[in-house]
Amino acid sequence: MSPLIDTEWNIHGAASKCGQCGRAFADGEPLVSVLLPSQDVAYVRKDLCLQCGPPAPREAISVWRTVYHAPAPRQEIVRRETAESLLRRLLAEHATEHLDAIFVLAVMLERKRILVERDVRLLETGERQRIYEHRSTGEVFVITDPKLRLDQLDAVQLKVASLLAPPAPSAEPGGLATSESTGN
8 A cells, every 4th residue: 555645735624523433523634544454345445633643554554634624603694685676675775876787687587587567658748657577476667768879888787787886705714705697
């Protein structure tokens, strides 16, 4: 059998305790991972603390020499903004500076068959007003048409994309924040 190879790897140990003495590994504690001959199967993998291992080179094949890391604490899921949640948020905030983005979001959702576009005549003025009705809930969204020109569409689409962009991952030592895809 091959001799033990003393190489450092940043890989999780397969077990959380020593395969020989049963003592739990502390975070950052060095350990030796080996394949040992077995009667039932050809080899069995064991992670051993340095007090119990390494066994003689003729008895084991080194998988790697590693450092055990306890699992990182669970990170809070960062929910991804969707076209519908962004539209609802901007309407709730009465974000008049984003009227162009609100209109484009409503058109996007109408094309995805989430909203239905309708024109209604206002009783007070007799003017026509564009509304969007949510197909499944029946909610009505009054959307102002900003009368966008064709040459403005690219800039508004970039604005919508930036508003939909997920937050930057956290730089905390525990790891990166994850994002969950919820669809549009």
